[in-house]
Structure formats: C-alpha cells, structure tokens
Amino acid sequence: MATSIKKLPDIEQVLSGNGACGGCPATMALRMVGKALGPNAIMLLTPACSVASMGMTPKLGYNWPCINITFASAGSSASGITNAVEIMKEKGRFEGELPTVFSWAGDGGTYDIGFQALSAAAERNENIIHFCYNNEAYSNTGVQRSGATPRGTFTTTTPTGKRQPKKNMALLMLEHNIPYVATATVAYPADLYDKVVKAKSIKGMKYIEILAPCYLGWQFDMADTVQLSRMAVRSGAWLLWEADNGRITFNNPTAQFISGKKNPEAVDEYLMKQGRFSRLLQGPDAKERIAEIQGDVDREIAFMRERAKIFI
Ligand SMILES: Cc1ncc(C[n+]2csc(CCOP(=O)(O)OP(=O)(O)O)c2C)c(N)n1
Numbered sequence: 001m002a003t004s005i006k007k008l009p010d011i012e013q014v015l016s017g018n019g020a021c022g023g024c025p026a027t028m029a030l031r032m033v034g035k036a037l038g039p040n041a042i043m044l045l046t047p048a049c050s051v052a053s054m055g056m057t058p059k060l061g062y063n064w065p066c067i068n069i070t071f072a073s074a075g076s077s078a079s080g081i082t083n084a085v086e087i088m089k090e091k092g093r094f095e096g097e098l099p100t101v102f103s104w105a106g107d108g109g110t111y112d113i114g115f116q117a118l119s120a121a122a123e124r125n126e127n128i129i130h131f132c133y134n135n136e137a138y139s140n141t142g143v144q145r146s147g148a149t150p151r152g153t154f155t156t157t158t159p160t161g162k163r164q165p166k167k168n169m170a171l172l173m174l175e176h177n178i179p180y181v182a183t184a185t186v187a188y189p190a191d192l193y194d195k196v197v198k199a200k201s202i203k204g205m206k207y208i209e210i211l212a213p214c215y216l217g218w219q220f221d222m223a224d225t226v227q228l229s230r231m232a233v234r235s236g237a238w239l240l241w242e243a244d245n246g247r248i249t250f251n252n253p254t255a256q257f258i259s260g261k262k263n264p265e266a267v268d269e270y271l272m273k274q275g276r277f278s279r280l281l282q283g284p285d286a287k288e289r290i291a292e293i294q295g296d297v298d299r300e301i302a303f304m305r306e307r308a309k310i311f312i
C-alpha cells in the first residue's frame with residue numbers, strides 16, 4: 001500500500017533555480033527520491049540532462065555531495081565510494097550513519113554505455129542504489145535512439161521509426177539475483193517514494209527504473225508530463241512492479257491487468273498524444289504499425305505475468 005502523497009516529508013533535496021526544462025520528469029522523480037533518501041546520501045551522475053540541469057558548485061541544484069562520472073562507470077564508481085565509506089567507518093575515520101550511495105543515470109547511461117560496469121556491480125551485490133530515469137532516448141544530445149527506445153519511435157537516428165523493440169532492463173537486473181528491483185513513474189509518486197524507502201533499508205544492490213516522459217523527445221506539451229506517464233501505465237506500455245529477493249509483485253494499476261481484473265487501455269490514444277509516434281502513424285501503413293506496437297505491449301504483459309510465477 002503506497003504512502004499517501006499528503007504524508008510525504010517536506011524535505012527538498014532538489015533546490016529551486018536548477019536548469020531543467022519546465023515539466024522535466026527526471027527532476028520531478030529526483031524530488032521524490034530526495035524525500036525518500038533524505039540528506040545523508042552521495043549522488044553519482046553520468047552525463048545526461050540531470051547533469052546539464054544541476055548547475056555548478058557552489059550553486060548546485062541538488063542538495064547532496066554530487067560526483068560527475070563517465071558514462072561507462074556508474075557501477076564501478078558507486079562501488080568504490082560505498083566501499084570507501086564502509087572501510088572508513090571500520091577504521092574509525094567516519095562517524096554517524098553511513099550515507100546512501102546512489103547513481104542517477106539516464107537510459108543511455110544504463111541500458112547501453114553503462115551496462116557493463118552496472119552488471120558487474122550487480123553481480124558483486126555492491127551496496128548501492130542505481131536509479132535509471134528512462135526517457136527512452138539520449139535527450140541531452142538532441143534525442144537519439146537508445147536500447148530503451150520502443151519500436152516505432154521517431155528519433156534523430158531513427159527518422160522512419162525504430163525497427164527493434166526496447167529491452168527489458170529491469171528484468172535483466174533481476175536476473176543478476178540482486179535483493180531489490182523496482183519500476184516506477186512520475187504519475188505515481190507515492191509508489192515511487194515507498195520503493196525508494198524500501199531500497200534504502202536493504203543492504204546490497206538495488207535497481208530502480210523510473211519512466212520519465214520527456215516533452216522534448218516525445219513531442220508533447222510540457223504541461224502533460226504526468227498525464228503521459230499515467231497513460232503509459234494505463235495502456236500497459238509501462239508496467240509497475242517490484243521484486244524482493246527475486247519474488248515479483250505487481251503494483252496497481254498494473255496488478256489489475258496481470259490478474260485479469262481489468263484490461264489495459266489500447267495504446268492508440270497514448271501513441272497519438274506524442275509527436276514521436278503520431279507523425280509516423282499517419283501514413284497508409286498506420287494500422288500495421290499500431291498493431292506492431294500493441295503486439296509488443298501485449299507480449300510484455302503476457303511475458304511478465306508468466307515470469308512472476310517463477311520463484312524457486
Ligand atoms: C562516452 C560518451 N559518449 C557520449 C557523450 C555525450 N553525451 C552526453 S549526455 C548524452 C545523452 C545521455 O542520454 P541518457 O543517459 O539517456 O540521459 P538523458 O540525456 O536522456 O537525460 C550523451 C550521448 C558523453 N558525454 N560520453
């Protein structure tokens with residue numbers, strides 16, 4: 001049961017005056033993460049919009065010690081820092097509660113360029129939280145395709161629509177046998193908050209992926225970020241789930257589709273609300289293209305329903 005949004009702490013770790021676009025989903029998500037983690041944390045960032053938005057010392061937009069690292073090294077850098085603070089504590093050179101060490105990366109820095117070091121950190125079960133805010137493209141450099149970009153999407157490197165489906169990164173992380181994996185999105189802030197609070201309490205590797213509809217890449221009105229996020233979940237294009245020690249449970253409204261109590265909405269309306277699809281869905285082959293995307297969504301729901309039954 002998610003905490004009510006009215007009961008979220010007043011604490012703000014994302015400060016006013018940062019350089020993000022209006023309606024930026026990454027910044028909204030980070031605000032919720034800040035409420036859940038509190039001030040005692042160390043943040044690592046790979047190159048992405050969240051770095052471009054944060055400003056420069058001494059006027060950082062994020063109220064944590066922040067370290068900018070290379071694209072490929074979120075897993076290894078966060079591992080080094082978490083081990084360093086634990087050893088300092090053992091040697092009596094660090095007093096008080098250990099900080100939460102977390103990496104904050106985009107889908108480019110997680111699915112693609114950062115995957116190798118992240119996979120290695122997961123296999124070692126390092127005591128970190130890796131957050132992927134997934135806007136389904138390399139937004140900061142002008143919207144190029146990533147491994148998280150869904151089939152049929154226009155990006156500057158897929159001008160006629162991406163041909164391949166996205167990969168299921170959260171499931172790949174689960175298959176590393178780590179203690180906690182979760183998916184979330186900005187339209188369900190209390191669900192996100194609860195998941196981060198839980199991750200903070202668990203020792204070992206935690207992975208949380210947040211769908212982050214970006215008006216620039218997805219081509220919608222920046223006032224509609226939350227609406228797009230909700231439509232993604234209601235259509236089943238984004239599934240809300242978590243896995244404690246390998247056991248998958250689904251969160252509402254996804255849980256209702258999985259149990260068959262309710263059907264997800266058709267993806268058409270969700271797709272047509274976004275310029276990155278709608279431009280490509282106006283031609284003579286529109287019906288087949290929509291059917292192909294709907295097929296990917298239906299397959300993923302069916303696959304996750306069956307995958308959740310496996311717990312040995
Ligand atoms: C090795 C390397 N390649 C390319 C870049 C240029 N670059 C900076 S940010 C960025 C996009 C990152 O995409 P993502 O991780 O999805 O974050 P987003 O921009 O979408 O927030 C790229 C390609 C870089 N900094 N380092």
Ligand code: SF4
Nearest residue numbers: 021024049139214216
């Ligand atoms: S381009 Fe998208 S992800 Fe980047 S700062 Fe703007 S709204 Fe946020």
Ligand SMILES: [Mg+2]
Nearest residue numbers: 106107137139
């Ligand atoms: Mg991205």
